[in-house]
Amino acid sequence: MTTLFPIPENHPQRFVLHNEVHARAPSIGHLPVRASHLALLLSSDEKMQERKHLTALCERFGVAPPEKDVDHFSATFNSFQIRWEQHGEFSTYSFYVHDTPKEPFADSALKKVPVDWMSHLSGQVIVAAHATIVTAADIHYQESTDLASLSVHFANNPVVGSKVTGGAASVFTDFRIHVDGFSRFLIVNHDLRTEQAGRLLQRLFEIEVYRVMALLAFPIARQLRPALNKSDRQLYSITNAMTLPDNNDGELLDELTTLAAEVENYISSNHFRFAAASAYYQLVQQRVNDLREVRIQGIQTLGEFIKRRLEPAINTCESISQRFTQLSERVSNASQLLRTRVDIIIEKQNQGLLTSMALRAKMQLRMQQMVEGISMVAITYYAASLIGKIAEALHLVGWKLSPELVEGISIPFIFIIIAISTKRIHKIIANTTE
Known part of the structure; x- marks a missing residue:
């Protein structure tokens, strides 16, 4: 499009958005x-x-x-x-x-x-x-x-x-x-004037349409009231059971999860209808204000009549919607509290299990140390016997040795060597696991 002034290029939606104000002109x-x-x-x-x-x-x-x-x-x-x-x-x-x-x-x-x-x-x-x-x-x-x-x-x-x-x-x-x-x-x-007549007709028709569209949520609100009361009572029963010392937290948590799913299903299924009712009611109020009504003595104005009949129904819809939202928050709080209790119980059980495992490990360590002591004695015995056999062999070939004496003298030295070796092995293992 040619312009008189060197301005930047137009946004693709500029004229559509600009002309939207003239759309649906009566x-x-x-x-x-x-x-x-x-x-x-x-x-x-x-x-x-x-x-x-x-x-x-x-x-x-x-x-x-x-x-x-x-x-x-x-x-x-x-x-x-x-x-x-x-x-x-x-x-x-x-x-x-x-x-x-x-x-x-x-x-x-x-x-x-x-x-x-x-x-x-x-x-x-x-x-x-x-x-x-x-x-x-x-x-x-x-x-x-x-x-x-x-x-x-x-x-x-x-x-x-x-x-x-x-x-x-x-x-x-x-x-x-x-x-x-x-x-x-x-x-x-x-x-x-002709233009006024066109706008007036449009406002009256829109009031009638938006009034009825806003009321589409009212039968839904009345149908949901028993379900809301039932869910509220169920939540009370669950939270009351949570205060008892002998309750089953796992079963209560399952009930709360089921209740939360039901409540969220009610909210998601009807949120659009309740939100639309509020939006339509605001449009009705705006169109009534646009009429600029002046009372005629002896009869109700359109705005008074509509407000008296429509406002209670819209308030009912808003009340049901808010109660469901609040119920969802209460269920969430109760679920979080119960999960915290379950987590604490599980943590205590885990702590007890770890203590038991530590005790068993300590007992195994003591038994292992005792076995190591016996093993050292056994190794010393067999090593001394081996040295005694060697001394006997040397005695037979002419060495002037007493095999029993050599075997007896070697026992403390063998035991010390085995003890030092075991200690070094323990040190190596300790350094490796750190």
């Missing part, structure tokens, strides 16, 4: 608008399949399909607008139609989408929601009137809502799934 054609939103949980294979399915829709309407590696796509077809995003665990489809029926939810945006294409979408629905932006005159809305009249649009369910985006709109919902399988958001336009 955009709708104009007001009024009806929107339908789907969030689908998909496997890796289903994610590959949905790209092909989306490309087939584009080819059907003669629209350029998304590029191979993109994870978001927007396009306008004949009678509707689509926005697709692929996330780590799920994908979302938003469909927009720019008209307003007589009743806000009488005719959804999905009716403009080909039925055969919709029926072959991959994945499992985790969130489905309708949203409609209307004017106050369309539904005869006045803030001073009884807001209970709004519940007719929500199957007479209690409604929560607030003014948002600096008072430019009012949002109402009941956070329930209706007979068509969709939840509903009714947006009353007071002074919304």
Whole structure:
């Protein structure tokens, strides 16, 4: 790329990273608008399949399909607008139609989408929601009137809502799934600009998706509670047994090792889900703050309703996760303590064994010394006998010698020579082993 100034070469990812701030920008054609939103949980294979399915829709309407590696796509077809995003665990489809029926939810945006294409979408629905932006005159809305009249649009369910985006709109919902399988958001336009409307719709849909995704960890937390309590009681039993004088440390160590493996398996199997729940909950809080809610007298705001219902579930998930982490640390501490005790016992046994071996070696040395003394006497006896035989032979050939006298005189000299030789051998061996 040609530059106006002599600066170094661009990083390969510079423009991709720079333009990331503009990715997934909310955009709708104009007001009024009806929107339908789907969030689908998909496997890796289903994610590959949905790209092909989306490309087939584009080819059907003669629209350029998304590029191979993109994870978001927007396009306008004949009678509707689509926005697709692929996330780590799920994908979302938003469909927009720019008209307003007589009743806000009488005719959804999905009716403009080909039925055969919709029926072959991959994945499992985790969130489905309708949203409609209307004017106050369309539904005869006045803030001073009884807001209970709004519940007719929500199957007479209690409604929560607030003014948002600096008072430019009012949002109402009941956070329930209706007979068509969709939840509903009714947006009353007071002074919304098109860009504001796009951002508002996106925030509302994201709140609904992230709220449900955060709650995926809640059933897991409830299922794990009995296992957590059982493991906690088992650890108490083991540590209590460790204080008894007649316990079997080897068996306790085996039980602790098994318990540690079970606890670590629980943690590793569910760590991602609990961490994701915390991250999704933070996103929900951020999106609620972005709405800039102002209370409408007489009803709860969206933020109050979500916090009251969602926060206890998230706290439960965090509590279970923290308790498992603490239990793992306690098991590790107990294992380390028990291993220390076992090591001390083994060390004492080894020390006793070494003492016994040293005693046996000392006894063997004493016996060896006694045998050496006897051996010296025996060697002296045989050497003196040999000298006596030699003296007898010399006497027979004419030497005037007394064999008995010669043999008797040689005994002390032979014994001294053998003793000196033995001592030198001991000294040589001692020098060699040092």
